[in-house]
Amino acid sequence: MLHIYCPHCQELREEEEFHCSGEAHIARPLDPDNCTDAEWGEYIFFRKNPRGIQHEMWYHTTGCRKFFNVTRDTQTYEIKEVYKIGEQPKVVAEG
Amino acid sequence: MSQKNRLQSGGRVDRSKALTFTYNGRQYKGYQGDSVASALLANGVDIVARSFKYSRPRGIVAAGAEEPNAVLQLGATEATQVPNVRATQQELYNGLVCSATNGWPSVESDWMGMMGKLGGKMMPPGFYYKTFMFPQSMWPTYEKFIRQAAGLGRAPKERDQDEYDIMNQHCDLMVVGAGPAGLMAALTAARSGARVIIADEQSEFGGHLLSSRERIEGKPAADWVAGIVAELAKMPEVTMLPRSVVNGYHDHNFLTINENRTDYMSDKAPEGQVRQRMHRVRAHWVVLATGAHERPLVFGNNDVPGCMVASAVSTYINRYGVVPGNKLVLMTTNDNAYQTALDWADAGREVVAVVDTRSNPQGERVEAVRKRGIKVLTGSGVIDVQGKKRVSGVSVAGLDAKGEKVTGNVQHLSCDTVASSGGWSPVVHLSCHAGVRPVWSDEAIGFVPGPSVQNQLIAGGISGTYALDKVLAEGAKAGQEAAAKLGLQAAEVALPNVRKVSEGKPMALYHIPHTKPTSRAPKQFVDYQNDVTAAGIELATREGFESIEHVKRYTAMGFGTDQGKLGNINGMAITAAVLGKSIPETGTTVFRPNYTPIAFGAIAGRNCGPLFEPKRFTAMHKWHVENGAEWEDVGQWKRPWYYPKQGETMQQALDRECLATRESVGILDASTLGKIDIQGKDAREFLGRVYTNAWAKLAVGKCRYGLMCGEDGMVFDDGVTSCLGENHFVMTTTSGGAAHVMEWLELYHQTEWPEMEVYFTSVTDHWATMTISGPNSRKLLSELCDDIDLDKDSFKFMDWREGTVAGVPARVFRISFTGELSYEINVQANYGLHVWEKLFEHGAKYNLTPYGTETMHILRAEKGFIIAGQDTDGSMTPIDLGMSWCVSNNKPFSYIGKRGMAREDCVRDHRKQMVGLKTKDPKVVLPEGAQAVADTKQPIPMDLLGHVSSSYWSATLNRSIALGFIKGGHDRMGETVYYPLADGRVIEAEICSPIFLDPKGERQNV
Amino acid sequence: MSEATAPEKEVTNVAVMNQLPSGDIRAESPLHHAELDKLAARNPRAGGVILRELKLLGHLTLRGSQDNQSFMDGCAAVFGIALPTKPLTSVEKGSVSIRWMSPDEWLVVVPGDQAFEIERSLRAAIEGHFQVVNGSGGQTLIELSGPNAVDVLKKSTVLDLHPSQFPVGKVAGSVFAKATAVVRRSGEDTWELVVRRSFADYIWLWLQDASREYGLVVKA
Amino acid sequence: MQRYSGFGLLKHSLSYHENWQRVWRNPTPKKKYDVIIIGAGGHGLATAYYLAKEHGITNVAVLEKGHLGGGNICRNTTIVRSNYLWDESAALYEHSMKLWEGLSQELNYNQMFSQRGVYHTCHTLGDLRTNERLVYANRLQGVDNEMVYADQLQKEIPALDCSKDARYPVLGASVQRRGGNARHDAVAWGYARAADALGVDLIQNCEVVDMEINDGKITGVKTKQYGVIKADRVGCVTAGNSGVMAKMAGFKLPVESHPLQALVSEPIKPFLDTVVMSNHVHGYMSQSDKGDLVIGAGIDGWVGYGQRGSYGIIEHTIQAIVELFPLTSRVRMNRQWGGIVDACPDASPILSETPVKNLFFNCGWGTGGFKGTPGSGNVFAHTLAHGKAHPLAEPFSINRFNTGALIDEHGAAGVAH
């Protein structure tokens, strides 16, 4: 059971209150109409799915209803940091 | 039978409180404070089970959670049956009823045992993979027999009447185990001001000290325990949970504890009490002080009743005042177990010999035993046990220095009890639950917890520390360390005084060799519950199952209800020995929750039956109940499905509801629709981005239907959104999709377009929504509303107005899902029932008829309107649905779904497209889900053209109607397709427009 | 009513509406099926948990940016007290209580008949981007008190309710059994739950069940 | 290969079981193979077996980073069925089902494949509609499937609570009577033994850490223990680890790896004689030959490679089971565990060529690939042998995520299984 710090509520809360919405930092292409099918497929379906450090988005469903980012080790499940949407992670995977 | 093995005095049982219990149909006596196991032993009951594979008689071997054999069926009544209760963990209470789970006709004389003897030889590990294959058709029969033989206890046949619950806890420090280490840790942290929870599975705190004869501060250890417990009990920030198994230790220091609140005193929880409670604990720090389990040694016929773990024997004597036999042979690899010989002798019974595998044992306890005149056979081992239903003697042989070979002569000793000790295995289980592998310690001759990423400390037996003074010191240190990490000023706690006992070096030995090779020696059991023997493990490795995980899975070692607490390390050692590897190289299997088994009911808590999931009600719910609605579950909502009148079939009710609506006026409770209030200057632009159609020109006072797609261009929701003000809209969503749509809007706003000035707030529950529909709806509304001009040219189709209905301020939307003149009245939900009832008061003369979801579906299908989730399944674009009118290609912003719909596969020909379907025989209603083919003669698998998504009897049209999908359907109007049914019938249908009624839409525009 | 809203629309481009009837029309709170009044009349007086519905209050959801000075000032002016900006806190002034819900969202609870007036005042007072939504029909307030109230809450929510973590005045939205609630500690042993209308019946059943072992007293 | 039979057991028992042969060799890898298969899970082993048996390609190595059969094959709830919705999947899973029927005999290893029936209970009208649609489609696709409604269902499964006052009453169920379970380990071991006997090298404790790719073509793999091993063709069949493997090859997959948990009760006497799954209340259960109730539910919503998930899922699952089978309230849960499942957005697998020539991926089976093991291996062996997709595999190419030709099986896949 993950214990997640919500950067908006500013405290640790239980996993039940949140919903993970997948890999973070996947920006919607600015000009979708000029994307190829492959580029569009990449945007909607293809994921890094790393074993190790991953940046992902969480939604504080029952709390403040804000999305935010989490850097988590998908192997140990350790949460390394949380940061707001629009910010960049400090902890990143090597290589 | 008398309690022939009960001592006159001593132990923690209360001899003034005699209890009666029933085992295998016979009555026995025990005392308050007994476990079922101690009471059975007191009464001289030897056999408590038959082994699973060979059906050999089995007795009690241990005294705690690690017991593999004494697994009983408990329960005095049918509803209170509990399968597989460990006799060593169940406290005795008056009237307790239990029985052995295997053995036919009884465990005492078991016929299967005969089979076991005959067939046993043919049942090496994995034998079932090698046989029962021929003939193929016989497997189900073989399987039936296998299944009947398998399994221990049985499930109850009547429902559990007890209550269970779950409580969420938070603490600074969770201490698992209340032995000396845990108590010291808890005390130290608590004195430092920490919020502490301490739990122990046993009935009393104290751990090993409850069965030990050691002294602390010059007093019996139990007195010291009582003092600490009393101090902890006074501290408000300490929660003490005895009889509470910490069954799982999960990520981020989340633990679950199963607190047994009543089943130590009765079958069924006393009225008003909760039988078991699960605590879900989030701890900042955790101290694991779970102690160690003693390992028995593996030797020939070591499963004959009377073979026990040495410390268990001591526990029965010291804690329960029960000596489980008369003549003891003790085999040990270490000094510590000599205490058992002393305890046995002190109980006034004969110690035949101590058999020590070491050649030259010399510690303090060894000397004490020698001094008592007890024979000590050194450099020796018990290689075989005689006796069938109880030990009658042992064969002892000299061993080589490593304990690998029998060297000396074999001598026979007669005895009725064999206690063995191969050293101790730290209880590392919880430390492994979150994915950490334990590491081998040569010093402890056992696995200790591996390094954890969690805030976890360990103390005492779990770290391989057994000397009491060190255990206490480690406990205190862990408590202090936790306090310091928590930012508290760690309290200094004086370490209690205990006498140190000097001990000789233990020997690392697990498996006692026999004069014969293991494959031919008498069976040497490693895992009793699954009948795994040393020979079986050797065979498995010989066959190539070399990884310890393969050994586990091939032999079933550690698969039982005890999860190999007693046998695993021995099995790993034997595997290592055969492979010529070290134990750490061989490794362990994975310990996982639960530490000991937990009742499903306890895990489920209150979330069963009526509370399994919320039932969501609208403001008019009471009226629906009173008016006989049948219900449809829509998400968590309870929605009226239809309202049958006395004696009506469902179809009759639907026909009546449909006709009433089409001919006069019907009413639907539409409150469950999701509603989102949207405000901000960019609200309109935002709508344009999340809907597929255009919103730029929707004027204040107007409503518009919209489709929502994912980035893949597939429709996932729809609804009407109305412009309340230039910067103000209210969006409706499907009942089931409301939460998802809300999150969807927030997702795009917060992560993609945060610069847009728009806010969303759910108002689903705030508005009660009732739709009156039918040619008389205007008349009806006009009777209750005089401040809206209802004139058709003033309040047009797809307009909304604010006004007062039945005295209540309302927003009235002239939208229609039925194709009739309709008004959707929205009022603040506290007034919903009032307005609803007023409508009925006035509606009687128009035969105002309530209709439910089913009639709504029929009426909309007559109009060809889709239901998202029924007619869509995530694979349809708006174009597939024939709704290109709802897709705008001139919006400047590439809205969500636009690019997705343009992908190669989404624009190809012959996609499945939504059409109407008319059966050739109008009386026949197509079943929903039926699949169309062009030709019924084709071989299977057939070319399927598409399915029927909605299908009804239309009373209005006096025929059946259906919506469905057909490959390339939009270009196939008028063609015939065939629907083969399960019973061989084929329904013929013609592809047609999905709009069956009033294609020009005149009825809603009146 | 229509006339009343007309000028507002022009100012704010938003439809504002007094949703309360003027006449004597019975209102049913979300918990009306539970018939708490009847229960209160025949309930035992003693018990570890005391439940009371604070019904038919005005609930306003307020959304706006803390950077919008006009919004912050306008709110302060209308409520007579500033919006709490510290996460998870609440403020109270007279009959108005304001709960922090999110950095840009507050729940304001006011006497039922004041919601409309307050909404109007806010719209008049504030410039720039913000949202006020009257959600009074969509939720209700349940007050739990008594020595075991906290135990019942521990069975229902995953929040840490220890006084050091959840002092008087703290507010948190969380799961509540299988529904959700906004929990606020209004006194040492007193708690307020804001629950959604459609879930109210479930929560009532849950509270009855979970508090049985302590004894539940219903207060009118 | 030493043949197994009851008679053999008897014979061996006379020699104290001292003469059983190894089930597989423990070879050191050669420098080069015709085909390398990465991952000795069920699918990888089956692929190797069919390559050797049906295509005569025996210069094959299966490289496994741990012990063979230690991935999802050893941790799944063993449900086998073929009643999927879309033609493409029904064809693939039914191909598999046919291979299951007779697999024990073919491999001379008892798979304990037991066609005890798989029920999908329906609790809402929507559920009924979904399942009825499946049944209609399946019958025309050549897949057996039928509906039973509440009264009949109660008779067929006495322990299931079909009463009307349940929170979500059981309205009916679809049942595939040919569906059932098999013994998970027997599948891995049976294929491994048969493949080994045909000359395939099973290399355990051999982790692939990189791919050797030249000019867009794979020429070998780099292993942690044995360095580079060359191959003409490489098939990657690594289930939960596929994303990591794709990264080695320089591309991404439309796959995310999630924990999927399961649990067992203590063994009890026969209680449930079939497989029951409920998408609506979210749980499924069967009873194994050993007597334990085998239970599972949905995935954890986040990526996780830890072979464990959150307790909340276990709670929710057990609630569902007690709701469906109230008599389990006093039955006790013995053990829980997790696997890493590689879930595709459309809940269908990938059996595909990749951007790298001669490198093929078989993955994305997510929560439901056990049942597909024989079919997947069979079709993938064909793909590897011919260097291009087997006709049954064609629709399952990675490219469908670009074109949009998804095979959305969420409805039929439901909870996880």
Ligand SMILES: Cc1cc2nc3c(=O)[nH]c(=O)nc-3n(C[C@H](O)[C@H](O)[C@H](O)COP(=O)(O)OP(=O)(O)OC[C@H]3O[C@@H](n4cnc5c(N)ncnc54)[C@H](O)[C@@H]3O)c2cc1C
């Ligand atoms: C809890 C659970 C329940 C399930 N229930 C069902 C069910 O009821 N029915 C059903 O049909 N399906 C079910 N599944 C899904 C099913 O188990 C999987 O889809 C299927 O087993 C995957 O194929 P596999 O057996 O080949 O995978 P695996 O057994 O996982 O094989 C992959 C192998 O690749 C190896 N590997 C990975 N990376 C490397 C590397 N770099 N080098 C070398 N080797 C590597 C791994 O060690 C592993 O052995 C379930 C899964 C889980 C986890």
Ligand SMILES: NC(=O)c1ccc[n+]([C@@H]2O[C@H](COP(=O)([O-])OP(=O)(O)OC[C@H]3O[C@@H](n4cnc5c(N)ncnc54)[C@H](O)[C@@H]3O)[C@@H](O)[C@H]2O)c1
């Ligand atoms: N060789 C030796 O001399 C030797 C060997 C073993 C033990 N001992 C004695 O054992 C004691 C060790 O002290 P300790 O405190 O480490 O261990 P302990 O065995 O005294 O206490 C551990 C406690 O943890 C409980 N426990 C274990 N797992 C649990 C779980 N999952 N949930 C709830 N409770 C759980 C047990 O019931 C037990 O009461 C000392 O008194 C020591 O002298 C000595």
Ligand SMILES: Cc1cc2nc3c(=O)[nH]c(=O)nc-3n(C[C@H](O)[C@H](O)[C@H](O)COP(=O)(O)O)c2cc1C
């Ligand atoms: C169908 C099935 C039945 C199982 N039955 C049992 C069981 O009766 N007892 C047990 O301890 N484990 C049982 N397991 C679980 C395994 O012990 C183990 O947890 C699982 O294979 C995952 O491996 P791991 O826990 O070593 O990671 C079973 C697993 C499966 C897939």
Ligand SMILES: [Zn+2]
């Ligand atoms: Zn938050």
